[in-house]
Structures are given as structure tokens and as C-alpha cells.
Amino acid sequence: MFRTPKELVAASSRPMILSILAGGESYGYEILKQVRVLSGGRIEWSDGMLYPVLHRLERDGLIKGRWALTEAGRRRKYYRLTRKGKGQMARDRESWRAVHGTLELLWGKGNV
Amino acid sequence: MFRTPKELVAASSRPMILSILAGGESYGYEILKQVRVLSGGRIEWSDGMLYPVLHRLERDGLIKGRWALTEAGRRRKYYRLTRKGKGQMARDRESWRAVHGTLELLWGKGNV
């Protein structure tokens, strides 16, 4: 398994979190698992990285959190995507694809 | 035009520079233009960002520089990829594709 370079984590955390929340509410601990599963186990985020990101995203109005209590008695902070967050997600996708397209050009479109 | 987020610049600078040099020698100022052209004008790197990256890559033994003088009388520092750099490029490509694949999953493979 490859350790994801931290710069790549930094570049992908916002788009990935916003995209996950575009599919419905979620909370920190679950987002960690979703990333692990969606990536087929190739991406492993630390919680020490995730929570500050969530706070920043909320501070910037891209997501909105609410505290909830499960029947089991666990407290969770559920986040949902705001309209502003949806716009940011679209812009992030554009810039991501610009960079990705350039890299794929260099790597040769179909091969390797 | 979208300003590429700096985290995305940070994530892509090393793989992109290594991949460019995998196609043959180049130098700082030219790399800036290559990135602009390859991206269809969507990516615009600053030279204040590029030169420190080149120094780091050379310090880490991923690329090797040599000074040269053009007929016109300009000094240039040409860089080439080392074997170590080639290995790093391959690993960078792996982790990039892991992240990209996950994002595309979230975005829906073919659409938008």
C-alpha cells in the first residue's frame, strides 16, 4: 500500500468531503470509513487531519454541522453541504480535472 | 479561468515536473511554459513557486541540473530525471490515481 503524500491529501480533502456530503449527511468518523471504502483501502485519513478540515469548511460556510445523539447514546456531529459548498465543489472539480487532464497527457492517455 | 488552489499546485508540482522531465531535459522557464501549454492555459505556475521546487527535487536526488549557455548568451539550468526520480514519479502516479479514482467514483464516472 502507498502512503498518500500529504500534499495530495491537502489537495483532495475538501473536494472529497464536499462530494461525500453531496450524497447526503455524514459525520467525521463515518467520513473516515467512507474514504477508506471508496478508495478500496488505498486511502487512509487520520482523524487529526479530518476534524480541523471539517471545522474550516464549516467556518467558511461550505458545510453546516448539527449535533445529534444516537439511540445507543453516542454523540455525533452530522454535516450537510450548503449551497455555497456545492458551488465550491463544482469549482474544485474543474481545477482538479484541469490538473488531472494535464497529468494524463504526460503519462499517455490509455497506457500503464 | 480558475485559479488552481495552492494545495492542488502543491500536490501536482512534483509529479508534473518529473513527468515533463521524463520526456527529456528542460529548464525552469521552459517548464513554466510547458505547463501552460499542456494544460491548455488552465494552469499558470508562478516562478517563485517553481524554482524552490526544482531545488528541492535536486536536493532529494530526483533530478539533476547542469548549467548551460545558449548561443544567444543566456544562462540556463537544464534538469534531467534521475533513476530515483523515475521511481518517485511512478509512486506519485499510483497515489494520484488512487485519489482520482475515488473522486471520479463520487462524481459519477462518465457524467458532468
Added chain:
DNA sequence: GCTATATACATAACCACGCAAGGTAAACGG
């Protein structure tokens, strides 16, 4: 001849962000 632009490199102060490590707290399984 002069001057603006392009070429070509470099560095410094500032800010943002992940990582490792540590902390709190409660539920659950054996």
C-alpha cells in the same frame, strides 16, 4: 539610443495545512 518587454534565475516573509501525538468519553464484546 532608449526603453519596455521577455528571458532566466533566485530568495524572504507570511500563511495554510497535514502529521504525530496526546487527550476526553462512552459503548461494546469477550
Added chain:
DNA sequence: CCGTTTACCTTGCGTGGTTATGTATATAGC
């Protein structure tokens, strides 16, 4: 009862882009 999982949070450190500034030379326009 005790380790593991769930679930949140924060701090110190190092890394890396941005902006601004500096140096030097060649070329093009007037």
C-alpha cells in the same frame, strides 16, 4: 472487567505556495 471501537478535539512541528523583490541580459519598438 478490560481492551477495542466509536466519536470527538487540540497542539507543535515541518513543509510548501504566494507575493514581492532582486539581479542580469537579450530583443523589439520608437
